[in-house]
Amino acid sequence: MRPESGHETVRLFLKEMIRHKWAVAFTFVALSVLGFGLGIVWPDRYTSSVTIDVEQKNIIDPLLQGRAVRTAVTDLSRNAREVIDNRSFLLAALQDQGWVNGPDAGEAARLVAHLRSRTHVTDKGNNLIRIDYSGDDPQKTYEMTRELGHLLIQKMLQSKERESGAAFNFIDTQVKKYEDELHKTQMKMEALQDAHPNTQPGASDDLVRRQASLRTEIDNLEQQIREARIQEASLQSQLSGEAEVGAVMTRAQRYQSRIADLTRQLETLRLSYHETYPDIVQLKQQIADLKDSLKQEQERARANPKAAEAADIDATTRSNPVYQKLQQALYNVHTNIKTLEARLEFNKDKLADLKKQSHDSQSAQSDMERLRRDYQVNQDIYEDLLRRRENARVSKNLDSQQQSEQQGLSIRVQEPAYLPHTPDGPNLLHFVLAGSGLGLAVPFGVLLLFLNLDPRIREASQLPPEARSLLLASLPHTYFGHQRQGERAALTVSLLLMLACAVSVGVLTWIHMSGAA
């Protein structure tokens, strides 16, 4: 079909439609009746739905901010479909509804499959889950839908409770473990304390201070000892020098001091007397003698100094007060040195002792520090866990309360199941309309397709161009006699047939539907 204008297409289409009026009419009648029949036998389907709101934000959240953690159920909403598709879930619903009583496993399996195919879960967003169930009976549909919603909530709450209970138990175990740990550490610390009483905090500082002061003292003592030794050496040398000098001095000095005395007397006498005064003369004599003796002494000393010294020392030095004084000083120095050395020794011992003590104390101290640190850490964790355990307890109580009350704080029925009054899905009217529509569309479509595919010439425009230019006339079909009337009658009858069919199907549909309603 290649008509050049829409008008021609319509004309051609209409012509062909009239040519095949009987086929068109019978197709229409057949499909309308078929649609009506299908609509009559098609089972009614009732659908009810329940909408569940999961994790609704409510007053408990700000109240329990940071105290209790509510079990997240959003994941559950995601797998609500899986939960509902679960065989045991469906079986539980069936048993609750009393659909499954006996032990007939085959029947149960069939019912479960049936229920599964009739149940649809849709995630409507905003944590809303919608469960639809379609059944043949409105009341049963309503009850089953309610049951499904109820079971799902129960299942979710159970799951939540289980989760929060498990969390609580875990934290509780941890708390106990840390409690033990703390106790053990405390015991260890006490034992260490007993073993090292000095290991008090700051004891090591004291030790260090004491060591330092000891060291200072030792240094002082050593210094003092050194000084005393120098003093001793110096006294010793002084002492030996004094003895010699004393020995020499004693004879010569005695001569010289005698000479000096006599000289002084002489001088005094000379002031009053003449040289010839007897005393003076005598004095002069004595001085000369003394000088001789001094001279002799000096020579002897020069000739044999040691012998002279040794020979004279004991007698002379002992009697020397300086010597004796020096000797005294030397003794004192000796005593002093001895004392100092004793003290030094004592201090050194003490220092060693302190060092050892300090070392012990340090290791004990570090042990203690470690224990204390452990204790501190464990205690922190323990306290934290204690707090958490209380939070978990609140969470657990929250969930168990929800479970017992069935209308949780985080899961609730947003829109309860309802009793469906009108069947959904295609009803009789839809079938009738579809049948009638198809009854019109099928011949229409088939004819359109046929005209499009059929290469045979029906219109002047379909002629080959060579022939079209030569086309002289298009001769219409000639109706002789009553043919035209017959044709018209046939057309009228076919149209009336279609009309009658449409009307009767319409009336029957109306009667059926008003009766059903």
Added chain:
Amino acid sequence: MIMSKIEDALRKASADPLQPDRGRGGAQYGYARALRNRGGDNARMEIAPPWTPAELEKRGIIDFNGRDRAGINAFRQLRTSLLRSAGSGNFTLAVTGVTSGSGTSFVARNLGVTFALDPTKTAIVVDCDRRNRSISQLPGPDPGPGLTEYLSDEEWPVETLIKPTGVPRMRVITVGGDAEGHGEVFTNPRLKTLLDHLKRRYSDRYVIVDTPPIAENADARILAQLCDYVLIVVPYGRVSESRVLAAMEAVGEGRLCGVVLNDDPALPL
């Protein structure tokens, strides 16, 4: 109205002598022989009684006084177009179909009637379709000897071939009683002579030759060669473009004067 009154008068005038012979082949035969004996002048030929609308309908002829204006107008338009393309003077026109059942005979006889409608013109329809002899049925149910007898018998006079019809100014030459199997009848040069004679005898006579489908039949091709013009009838919804082209090719250039689309199912409203 005037025409129909005249026709009625003519029918009444001729009713009595013809009445006993109607419906019987022998009478027709006798009538033809009588014509032959009288010497074959067309002007002197007997006028058959006009057909009633019922008789026209029985013969598949459009009643030009009837109410089928669409058909009447279509044939009138066809006639006008043919006359225009032929220019001045009469002609022989072969009407052929693309396929059998194209309605060639329907077009040929009604075209003849259309020409005959004009009082200044006459038409003679020559039936050359040996398979579908519907034109030959026009004078009566038993047409008797016709074209094939004439072609096979050199002594056969032309005048006896031409038979009157119930349509004024329209004559018919039947195909004759010869068997279909009789081979190349139309290759006979006498056919050409006959057609020329028919055309030239009267300048107002239009010779319309009903032929079989041209692409399927050798007779049609021969006849197409013998006629001045060829008209191809394309049946509605029965042939594809290629068949039409094949038929046009079979006719050849020059002689093809037109194409008509037949049996277009008009809306019966």
